[in-house]
Every structure is written in structure tokens, then in C-alpha cells.
Amino acid sequence: MSSSLLQQLDAQLDSLFAGWNIYTTLICIVLGLYLVYPLFYYTEPDTHPMLLARQSSNSYVRQPGESAIYRSLETPHGYSLKSGLNVKDPGAPKWSSGRDGDLRDIWAQVLKGPTGPDGNPNGSPGKIISVLGKEEVIEHQTSEVMHDINSLGHHLQSHGRRHVAIYLPNSVEMVVSLFAATLYGVTPILVPFDHPVHVIASIVRNTKTDCIIAAAGSLPLDGLLQLYPGLKHVIWVAERSSRHMDWNEVPEGVGGKVEIIVWHEIVEEKRNSALTELPSTSSESPSPNVITISISATDPEKHEVVEFTQKNLVAAVAAQISALPVSQRLGPSDILLPLTPLTDQYSLTVTLAALFSNSSIALSSVSGLTADYVVAFRSITPSVLIASTQTLSTLHSEKATAQAGLMQKIDHWRRARSLAAGSMPRVAGITAKPRLIYTFERAASDSTSLTNSQVSDLRVYTGAHIINAFTATGVAGAISQTNLFDYRTCDDLDSPVPAHYGPPLSSVEIKLIETPGHKSTDENFVEGQLIVEGPAVAGGTATIDGVMKITDNNTLCYGR
Amino acid sequence: MASHEAGPPPPAVEAATITSPINLILLALLFVLVYFRLRPAAPQTLPKAPDPIVFRTFAPPDLKPFNGEGNMPVYLAVRGKVFDVTSGRNFYGPGGPYENFAGRDATRGLACGSFDEDMLTKDLEGPLDDLKGLGVDELQALQDWEDRFTEKYLVVGKLISVGEKQMSAA
Numbered sequence: 001m002s003s004s005l006l007q008q009l010d011a012q013l014d015s016l017f018a019g020w021n022i023y024t025t026l027i028c029i030v031l032g033l034y035l036v037y038p039l040f041y042y043t044e045p046d047t048h049p050m051l052l053a054r055q056s057s058n059s060y061v062r063q064p065g066e067s068a069i070y071r072s073l074e075t076p077h078g079y080s081l082k083s084g085l086n087v088k089d090p091g092a093p094k095w096s097s098g099r100d101g102d103l104r105d106i107w108a109q110v111l112k113g114p115t116g117p118d119g120n121p122n123g124s125p126g127k128i129i130s131v132l133g134k135e136e137v138i139e140h141q142t143s144e145v146m147h148d149i150n151s152l153g154h155h156l157q158s159h160g161r162r163h164v165a166i167y168l169p170n171s172v173e174m175v176v177s178l179f180a181a182t183l184y185g186v187t188p189i190l191v192p193f194d195h196p197v198h199v200i201a202s203i204v205r206n207t208k209t210d211c212i213i214a215a216a217g218s219l220p221l222d223g224l225l226q227l228y229p230g231l232k233h234v235i236w237v238a239e240r241s242s243r244h245m246d247w248n249e250v251p252e253g254v255g256g257k258v259e260i261i262v263w264h265e266i267v268e269e270k271r272n273s274a275l276t277e278l279p280s281t282s283s284e285s286p287s288p289n290v291i292t293i294s295i296s297a298t299d300p301e302k303h304e305v306v307e308f309t310q311k312n313l314v315a316a317v318a319a320q321i322s323a324l325p326v327s328q329r330l331g332p333s334d335i336l337l338p339l340t341p342l343t344d345q346y347s348l349t350v351t352l353a354a355l356f357s358n359s360s361i362a363l364s365s366v367s368g369l370t371a372d373y374v375v376a377f378r379s380i381t382p383s384v385l386i387a388s389t390q391t392l393s394t395l396h397s398e399k400a401t402a403q404a405g406l407m408q409k410i411d412h413w414r415r416a417r418s419l420a421a422g423s424m425p426r427v428a429g430i431t432a433k434p435r436l437i438y439t440f441e442r443a444a445s446d447s448t449s450l451t452n453s454q455v456s457d458l459r460v461y462t463g464a465h466i467i468n469a470f471t472a473t474g475v476a477g478a479i480s481q482t483n484l485f486d487y488r489t490c491d492d493l494d495s496p497v498p499a500h501y502g503p504p505l506s507s508v509e510i511k512l513i514e515t516p517g518h519k520s521t522d523e524n525f526v527e528g529q530l531i532v533e534g535p536a537v538a539g540g541t542a543t544i545d546g547v548m549k550i551t552d553n554n555t556l557c558y559g560r
Numbered sequence: 561m562a563s564h565e566a567g568p569p570p571p572a573v574e575a576a577t578i579t580s581p582i583n584l585i586l587l588a589l590l591f592v593l594v595y596f597r598l599r600p601a602a603p604q605t606l607p608k609a610p611d612p613i614v615f616r617t618f619a620p621p622d623l624k625p626f627n628g629e630g631n632m633p634v635y636l637a638v639r640g641k642v643f644d645v646t647s648g649r650n651f652y653g654p655g656g657p658y659e660n661f662a663g664r665d666a667t668r669g670l671a672c673g674s675f676d677e678d679m680l681t682k683d684l685e686g687p688l689d690d691l692k693g694l695g696v697d698e699l700q701a702l703q704d705w706e707d708r709f710t711e712k713y714l715v716v717g718k719l720i721s722v723g724e725k726q727m728s729a730a
Contacts, residue, residue, distance in 0.1 A: 019580030027586045034593060049604040060714050061613050068612040420600065488603050524611040552605065
């Protein structure tokens with residue numbers, strides 16, 4: 001008798017399940033575990049993916065030939081851009097908005113130390129740490145640094161100096177010089193270190209400065225005086241080991257025209273007097289501008305002089321502080337080590353932001369744009385680093401070639417997947433692990449660019465969050481900076497492009513304009529020359545060379 | 561004699577094999593699940609926002625089509641500024657109480673608080689309304705209206721007369 005369809009199906013199922021054996025049981029167990037495993041080990045992404053889908057807000061109207069104006073999500077259109085640190089004087093009402101402040105207020109905050117929400121101190125002030133190679137780590141207390149600042153400030157004031165050029169590597173003396181100049185009404189000029197004397201001479205001549213603080217032995221004095229006879233005052237900063245030498249020796253033929261003095265003499269001579277208080281300049285008297293020099297990498301004879309007002313700098317510092325998510329902000333438990341020279345204005349801005357947040361900073365004199373990454377971890381464990389793209393690019397190629405084995409590659413692939421899913425992988429086994437690395441690219445310079453996939457790999461290699469910023473010489477701080485939690489790599493591996501630079505910071509607004517070589521063809525204009533405006537821009541508005549583009553997530557990146 | 565007593569041969573024991581049909585089905589299911597989980601996922605995106613409106617210089621004939629008919633946006637002009645009032649279509653669009661203002665220069669009408677036809681400039685090719693004959697109260701009312709519009713609606717252009725537009729284009 002012919003069996004019905006259902007009976008035939010039943011017979012088939014029976015014969016199928018008749019083949020059940022031990023292997024079937026094993027496979028079923030594996031399948032069950034594989035389905036159940038994520039319930040216990042699922043990690044949520046560090047930030048909601050929708051927040052990364054549109055990272056800046058555009059204006060609703062655009063001028064013909066220009067793009068819409070893009071701003072950070074913290075400062076929407078119609079509100080003013082972030083212009084300062086919101087410093088509240090002690091007697092001010094609790095909910096008043098505070099004033100913008102300047103570098104003097106940053107230093108006052110360093111002295112005050114961290115305070116709780118009720119205004120009472122709840123920790124010790126941050127320290128300034130000097131890392132002298134592999135030998136020594138010296139911690140300078142803020143009272144000691146304040147004493148040095150006052151000594152130097154009085155010295156400069158008594159000699160009537162209005163400008164001082166600072167030609168030092170990263171060191172506590174550089175921080176002291178910067179704050180002494182700002183607190184005592186002298187304009188500091190930050191000169192990049194380690195350049196030939198004729199470049200330095202042309203810089204001091206262009207900025208018309210008559211006073212220079214330089215590392216002892218870094219400049220031949222007679223050569224400098226020959227090229228620039230207008231120099232009247234030289235302060236040598238001698239290392240501990242070379243203090244016994246006679247730096248006061250004046251070259252022949254100069255006579256009494258140049259005053260030469262050594263740093264430790266200025267600082268020692270007032271050792272007994274109590275100079276640990278802030279000078280009593282009122283907040284209404286204007287604080288001097290800060291001049292930064294950037295020497296072009298391609299043509300060392302050319303340098304660009306940019307004068308930033310205090311308002312530019314504090315707007316940039318405030319934007320840096322609020323650009324980090326609240327849980328990841330710089331705080332009293334952090335140690336920041338800049339591996340880039342502090343004469344670069346982005347590194348300076350991040351360092352000032354760290355000081356204002358009461359972090360400690362560690363200064364190593366071997367920092368530079370090509371410094372080695374491991375230098376940061378000799379004798380000290382910094383939690384935040386500022387490194388150049390050159391340093392990180394070298395680190396990336398070293399680590400990539402070291403990862404030859406299959407297990408290492410699988411491990412790396414697993415961690416990269418975790419990043420792509422939006423959560424930072426827990427990486428055990430890295431001894432020197434900062435929590436955050438700042439890196440930056442300067443517009444119109446030939447610095448190495450990192451691609452999106454390189455930045456993602458570096459997050460795995462270093463175990464740290466990486467922030468990639470786009471800076472320019474005319475804008476204090478950064479123009480735009482990636483979100484700390486943005487781990488996405490939208491890279492086309494065949495044609496890697498430089499990584500995107502994130503949304504604009506809250507102290508600037510950006511727009512793209514049409515250039516003669518680049519007309520707008522799209523309905524929505526998203527590629528062109530970049531114009532930056534805002535309180536952090538020297539002179540109010542700056543034009544950046546090069547073609548930039550706004551991506552679909554409203555972030556900035558290089559155009560074609 | 562023992563060989564005669566040998567019973568039927570013992571049934572063949574099928575060796576436990578990994579390639580039985582059910583095993584193959586379950587293995588295929590496992591591989592499919594592993595593939596879907598390990599496949600790289602595209603990042604989440606939001607739907608694209610509407611393109612920003614391009615700021616435009618209008619002359620009265622250019623502004624007239626923007627009166628809400630046929631799915632056009634509703635624009636009106638107050639003291640040379642053109643506002644996009646499409647979100648107030650119930651008021652300013654076709655069939656609304658203020659529909660006379662749509663696509664026109666509403667300055668005199670808002671100053672005097674009237675929606676009559678004679679508040680609008682008749683000759684679109686001629687010069688713009690120079691606001692002659694408006695008193696202090698009316699100018700104050702106009703200023704209040706302009707402030708409200710600036711707060712509530714987007715400025716998408718400016719209004720100049722046909723003569724000025726031809727001069728600037730020349």
C-alpha cells in the first residue's frame with residue numbers, strides 16, 4: 001500500500017535520526033555552547049554607534065560656492081563658540097558663568113590643586129617631573145616651581161625686557177620660563193629647538209627680541225652675536241653636570257653690551273626670600289601674547305611667526321578639555337608625557353589642558369618629532385602621551401614585522417574585530433601601557449600620515465585610545481580631533497588614504513570653499529579649501545592650503 | 561561439532577561515523593552560524609540629512625513661485641530678508657489666513673497688521689516697497705515681527721529689486 005507523504009517524511013526523519021552517534025552529541029554540545037556563549041561574554045560598545053554616525057552638526061543654509069558651516073555637537077549653531085576656561089573668582093556667585101581667563105589662571109589652578117564640588121581641596125597638586133634619560137627622575141613640587149617663576153620674572157622685569165625668546169628642549173625650565181613671562185608681562189617666543197644658529201638668528205631678528213633663554217652649549221654665542229648684534233641679554237640653562245663651567249665668559253670684542261647670566265644663579269640668589277605666592281597682578285591687566293614659531297620641514301630657512309593672544313590659547317585649552325568624554329578626562333591621577341616638543345602649539349595646548357585639570361606632567365629632554373616610543377617609558381609610567389605621527393608610524397612598522405607567527409596574527413585579528421564592534425579589547429601582557437595617546441598632523445607640512453587601518457592597529461599594539469588631530473600653524477590647539485571612542489576603520493585596503501581627523505573642536509567652526517581648481521559640482525558641497533573661524537584662530541579666520549573633505553559622518557579628512 | 565552450533569553471524573555493528581547525514585547537517589549549521597557571526601559588519605549609519613539650502617539673491621519675480629503650491633516651499637520676505645516659513649504652512653501656505661504673504665514682500669503688511677492685497681507691491685518689476693508713510697508704532701511692530709521671524713525661521717536669501725539685480729549682474 002502506498003504510504004502517504006507524511007508517512008514517507010516520518011520514515012525519512014527516522015532514518016536520519018537513526019544515525020545519531022557520539023559525534024552527533026558532541027556537535028550538538030558545541031553548537032549549543034556557541035549559541036549561548038555571547039549571552040555571558042557580550043561587551044557593549046564603548047559609545048552608542050549612532051553617536052559616531054554624525055559627529056558634527058552642519059548649518060541649514062549655505063552660501064553659494066561654499067559648504068555649510070560645521071560645528072562641534074557641544075556648540076550648536078546659534079550659540080557662541082567656546083571661548084574660555086570659565087574661571088570663577090572666589091567671591092563670585094555659584095552659578096555665574098565665570099570669565100575666560102588666561103595662562104595666569106591656568107597656573108593658579110595648578111597651585112590650588114584639585115578641588116571637590118564644594119570647592120574644598122581633595123588631593124595634592126600635580127607635579128612637574130623631569131626625566132633625565134635613564135638615570136634620574138626628579139619631581140618638582142609646585143611651590144619650588146613657583147619660586148623659580150617668581151625669581152625669573154623679577155629678573156626679567158628688573159631688566160625691563162618686553163620679549164624673551166625661549167630656546168630650550170622640553171624641561172621644567174621651559175615651563176618656568178613660559179609662565180614667568182606670562183605672569184610678569186613679557187612676551188614669550190617659543191623657538192623650536194635644535195636648529196642651526198643662522199636660523200635662530202633670523203628668528204630673533206624678525207621678532208625683534210633682545211633677550212634669549214637658551215640651553216647652555218646649544219648656541220655659539222659669538223656666532224649668534226655676529227649675526228644678530230641686537231641681542232642684549234642671554235640666560236644659559238646649564239645641566240647639573242656642567243654647572244661648574246664658566247658660562248659667563250663673554251666673547252672678545254663684545255664688552256659690556258651683552259648681559260650673560262646663568263639660570264641657577266638667578267634662581268639661587270633669591271632662595272631665601274619667600275617667593276611662593278602668585279604676583280599680585282590684577283586680572284584686568286592684559287596678559288601678553290604668546291608667539292610661536294614653526295620652521296618648515298621642507299625648507300629650514302623659512303619660518304612662520306604666529307602671535308596668539310591669551311584668548312586664542314584659553315579657547316583652545318577649554319575645547320581640548322571638553323573634547324574628551326567625561327569618564328576619560330584628564331585628572332589628578334594622570335601623568336602626561338609629551339614626546340613632541342612643547343614649542344609645537346598643539347602639544348603646548350594639550351599640556352596646558354593637563355595642567356589645568358591638575359594632572360602631573362613629565363618632561364623628557366629627548367622628546368622630538370622623531371623620538372622613539374620606548375623613550376617615554378624609561379623610569380616612569382605615563383598614562384597619557386603626546387606622540388608625533390612619525391613616532392607612531394615607526395612603532396607600527398616595528399610591531400607589524402614582529403608579528404610573524406600564526407597565533408599572534410589570530411590574536412591580533414580577534415582584537416581588531418573587538419575594536420570594529422566598538423569596544424576596546426582588554427589587552428594583557430603589555431607592560432608599558434598608557435591609556436591615551438594624542439597624535440596630530442599639521443596642515444601643509446610633509447609629516448607622515450597615518451592611515452585608518454594603521455591607527456586601528458596601533459590601538460591594539462599600544463593598548464591605548466588614540467586621538468588623531470588636525471592642526472595648523474594659525475589656529476591654537478587643533479582644528480578637529482577624533483572622538484576618543486571612534487574605533488571605526490572604513491578603509492579601502494587597496495588605496496589607503498590618511499585617517500580622518502574627526503569633528504571640529506568646540507572652539508572653532510569650519511567650512512569649505514570653492515577654489516579655482518576645484519568647482520562645486522555636487523548638490524551638497526563637501527570638498528574644497530578649508531576656512532577655520534572662531535576664538536581659537538589667530539586673527540579670527542584662517543585659510544588652510546590643500547583640499548579637504550567632509551565625510552558622511554560629518555568628520556574632516558583630506559580630499560583627493 | 562562446535563561449528564554446527566554457530567548461530568547466525570552477529571549483526572554487523574555499524575562503526576560510529578562522523579559523516580552520517582545528521583552529523584553533516586549539524587556541521588553545516590555550525591559553519592553557517594560561525595560565518596554569520598565572524599563576517600565583518602558594516603558600521604551603522606544614519607539616513608542622510610537634507611542638503612543645506614543655498615542662500616540666494618531673489619528679485620520679486622523669482623520669489624513669487626515659492627508660495628507653497630505644487631509642493632514648493634513657502635518663502636516670504638521681511639525687510640530684505642527672505643525667510644523659509646514652510647514649517648508654518650498652515651498659516652502662510654495656500655488656504656491659510658496669511659496666504660497673501662507667501663512668495664511676496666510682506667514688510668508693509670506686517671507693519672500695518674493687515675493681510676489686504678493693497679499691502680503688497682503690485683509691480684514685481686519695479687522697486688521694492690520703501691516703507692513710506694509708516695509711523696513709529698508700525699515700525700516698532702515691524703521690528704517685533706522681524707525678530708520673531710529671525711528666531712523661528714531660517715533666513716534663506718535676500719530680496720532686492722529687479723533693477724538692482726540687473727545692475728549687479730552686469
